[in-house]
Amino acid sequence: AVVRDRWGDVLQSRDTAVTLPPGRGVITLQLTTPRLPAGEHTIDCWLVDAEKRVVDWGSLAITAASTTGVAVEMSALSFEPDKPIEATVAISDHNPKSQYEVAAQIRDGDGRILARQEAPVPGGALSARVSLRLPRPNGLVYYLEASLIEAIQNLRRPIAYDLAKFTVPNLPRDEYYVSANDSRQMTHLSWLRTKMSQRHGVDCKRGYGFHILGEVGTAYQGQSPAPFFSHVGGCGFLGVPARCLSAPEYRQQLMDGMKHLAEQVKPYGASCYNLGDDTGVCEALCKQPGCFERFVEAMRKKYGSVGSLNKVWGTKLRRLEDVTVDFIGSEQVAQNYGPWFDYLYWHEDLYCETFKRCNDIVRAVDPNAWVGQDASGYANVIDLYLEGCTYVAPYFRRVLAKKMGCFQKRPGFYGACTGTYRGDGRDPNNQCIPWDLVFAGNNAILFWSMTCGNGGDLTLHPRGYQMEEIRELKGGIANLFIRATRQDDGVLLYHSRASKHATGIENRIGYQDLCESNFSTMVEDLGLQARWTTTKRAEGGEISRLKPRVVILPYCQALSDKEIEALERFVRDGGTLLADARPAVYTYNGRPRDVGGL
Template identity: 25%
Template sequence: DRLVDEKTDWCRPNNTRSKNDLVRKPCLTNPEYRNSLRKMLASKVEKMKEYSMHDFSLGDECLFVVGDYDLCFSDTCRADFKRFVKEEYGTIEKLNAEYGTTCKSFDEVEPLPFESAKEQDQIAGWVDHRLHMDSVWAGIFGFCRDSIRGVAPGARVGYEGSNLHVDSYSAGDYWKLSRAMNLNNIYYQPFQAAALASFASKGDLLGFGWIGGYGAPHAKKHNYETQYRSWLTLLKGGNSLWVWNAGGPSSGSVSAPEYEFYDYFQDALSAVREMKAGLGKALIRAERQADFGIYYSPASIHTAKFMGTRLGNDAHLQDISQLTIDLGFQPFIYSPEQVKGGMLLRNKPKAVYMSFIQSISMEEAEALKKYVAGGGVLIADICPGVRNAHGKLLQSGLLNNVFGISGSTGNSIKQGELVPDGIRLVGRTLVLPYDSGVSLNGGRAAGRVGDAPAIIHNSYGKGRAVLLNFSIEGYIPSRVNWPENQYAALMRSILANLEIFPDVKTGTQVPGLEVTRFKSGGLQYITFLQDIVSTSIELTGSSMFVAVPDKKPVTKFTATMPSEGYVYNVRDGKYMGKGRQAALGIKVLEPAVLAVVPYKIEGISLSAVPGRVEQGQKLRYSIKVNSNDATKIEEQIVRIQFINPRGQEVEHYGGNIPVTGSAEQEQRLALNEAPGIWTIVARDLISGSMAKTCFIVGGTKR
């Protein structure tokens, strides 16, 4: 049933929910519903077990509610809210102090709908109510996962295309959801993609957007989504590619009625073949590097909703995430739970950005202070830490001494012209929201916004903090102005003053270029993928349905790597020399992949023992990567192919083998395998080096 609210589900004929109807249908805490759901899931999974099903999606576009409905106030949700706040506060006295109430026990505590909470100025109670709904929504997926695993142990369970936007009423706390599921394919957005990659656990099944027959581009030879999204999914950290759909006669199908793939889908098939030839395994097994932190605070999102401001909403998080990428970094999203657990100290990001993060706990504040005092860099925009984790305004912001400010409350937001010192902004005047109540208290200002300081720098312990007393708005729509984009120029200058630069430099500003690093021990893979932003390419169509011409421009630049090594162009299988630089020419939507290796690869060796094997017996073979320094050897992927006596590849015997120096493999042959001379072909993914060996299969021809 996709776990949707039946009264607002988009695929049902009518929205039957009224403004004052605040009980979800079905209510996710109702024990009768949960029991029927458990039985239904168990019954369906039991039937699928015989087909070796391991991954289960609970549906596409599973939405808590569609629209601004402040659900759910059923009897069971109200009772569960009492349990939730009791766990949060511990004693009724602490809750009363926070809410300004005189409840004698938690049984008297009631969640308030938005309108009632506004009338009573009860922000803490309403923020807690929304945090509770976040837990209820995530909790139902955990319940479904556990129900399915009761029948299919170890199954991966989740959803697709759901919780599309950051919003209070959608109940989508991405951290909580990531703890409740281990299968997810999103509709691509830069923030959601970064959150999915940041919060995922090892072994999760991840997709980063659909490709397929959207818009039925059957007459087109090349399609933007099928080219770009296929590669982007892998480079974002995905390990699965999701296609809608392969239904043959349907209008959105990637195949014709006779099930031949359309021309426009050939680009995706070509990309998948290349990934499955070893590149996919190499990047999936490596550790994807994300070096620029973005703070994600559901409590702050709910606080902003209560205040009626658009600051800190979905668009702002998308802007900051995409701007981070366009400046050459990769964002890592930090949840309050991760920050309190000390992850900032372990990960040591180049910087952490707080976008309208008003509401933080004392524990979060202390963890952030420890991070900065230890040498970290904290960047924030309007009103950081001026409220507690329940949205209640504090007398003094918890991070004021970190930023060297005073007076910030969030109640003095105005619009003003940004005039930064020492930064030339080309184009239109930037009139942005800012906090007019901010004053300096140890920090030093650079420029003004309206009647207040614009950029405030402060030293704290061994680290530094920067308050941008304004909110970046509309960056993504303005990307077409690259490289003279005002926000990009502003942030690049601020980061340069902090001596923060990308680990991989391109010399010139390449529009739409995304750089990603993967580490496998001392070996690095560095990828470059250019989107269509401010390029000379001409498109037809709109949005994700655009057609791409056959001939695409080549962008040339020199990449400078973070460390010296032996550099290989992986997709071309070519050695580019020893050093830190490589000259590249890339086509839009097609990636370049470099490997920086701490040793020179001097070919590979392959041998089979014994040289003759009978039908049904095991063949043993050895792979060795030769290098100029065996002490520095790292894991490489070697592609193995078995060729039968008729010259045909037998795919089920081959595969992508992780090899660290050398590897011993064995393969049992079929009882009726073709007798004669067989060939094993090995190809090193990085260098393109190849080796062959032969063996004989004895036995009777059948």
């Protein structure tokens, strides 16, 4: 019999003579070994006859326990990328006469050793401090392993072992940031798809809200190769049933839930908090209890008196309590849309203000997080939305992408949700979308087709052809565009907030979105670079500050008095105003003007 340690060194070898009884049957032999050092060992046994021929053999793996133990205690659950990874290795029941040292190493989720350190343990000490640096963090979750090494004569043998997990969130983000959707959450196939997609430039994957705790748990086991967690949250996941945003109790639950969620996932480096996709501003009458009453109260604060409200609405109300659902309906029948426009504005402002509050709450917990929404539509208030949110990825529209490129100011995820469920070849219009976003001044893209963008062998499927464009952009050219200073040719396109609602008055005969798209395309075809402005920005004096040569009004049928004043001043100063139809024939509240405003 031979006893070997895990490295194959022979610890004991002994031959024992035995006499076997005749016949067949089970024979029990007892082997006594001397005291073995702690660790894993193998016992090999051969049965040899008198002529030294091997009759049979067997092997057994054993573990010799040690009374000496170690325990790794991390100084923190997570570490910033440029900070040392520090831990204390506690030692128990060791022999003060022996010589020990601690060998520590860091492995990533794939088992690769990224850093090592060996430190002697002073005689009699009960702990040792280790401090390692990751030369280049390449993922989210890591393991710090520590072995206690005992020196016995000329041999150094590990006698105790422990490990602890930690995360490195907030890895340096590339200036051009790519996320991809994968509906197969927490599976080995998802892991492989993510690995393959990373080769094409994907930075992280999009996890749905109701998966996030499972995603965090999976990543903490080192199973996720994505460097960031992305797109967490969602009202449903927070356990808050969807209700009217105006309800105080709902808003409080939502804010408390976002704070709690941020505290849960901050150590794991969530990059984006998505508050729900396929949503938008309510453009219909909300039937949730109490909503309309809260609208009336908001109008009381906005106008202060019934007289001021009547002047704007063109009504003859005696008291605010007379503002009812039936009243707004009867005014619409009479072609007076003043009350209805204010109701729509209230919804839009409430929507943007709610998202801004969520952004502020999450970023108070994690300043590195981006908060907002993807796969949605809020084009009429995109400028207001960008004021309060740092994660903005609506469904791709070229005009919307250009507006975002003009309005974004602070660091964040500004791009679009794009992709295809069709595998019918390379559509040039879709293939150029990643380039359109960068040219418009946006720094990110959410590619929703990661799930079907890889074939069965994980190579690129025709549905994933945008990945080829993304990979080229990630090669560095996108960063050049993002860093560049954008110039324009003195052409300013104008988005009128009120005119979006005026399309409803005219049964979409003008259709603002189409008019804006046509004008934007016309400017491009002329080889000109344009900027966008909006109602709020124009009222704030942006036209005078930018000093454009031409201002274009695509379907600007409803303008406020302040907007008209800003545009008239622009013309008096020598500017050219170009409109497609009858501009400013309605007030900001949708009331027909006796004489056109321009």
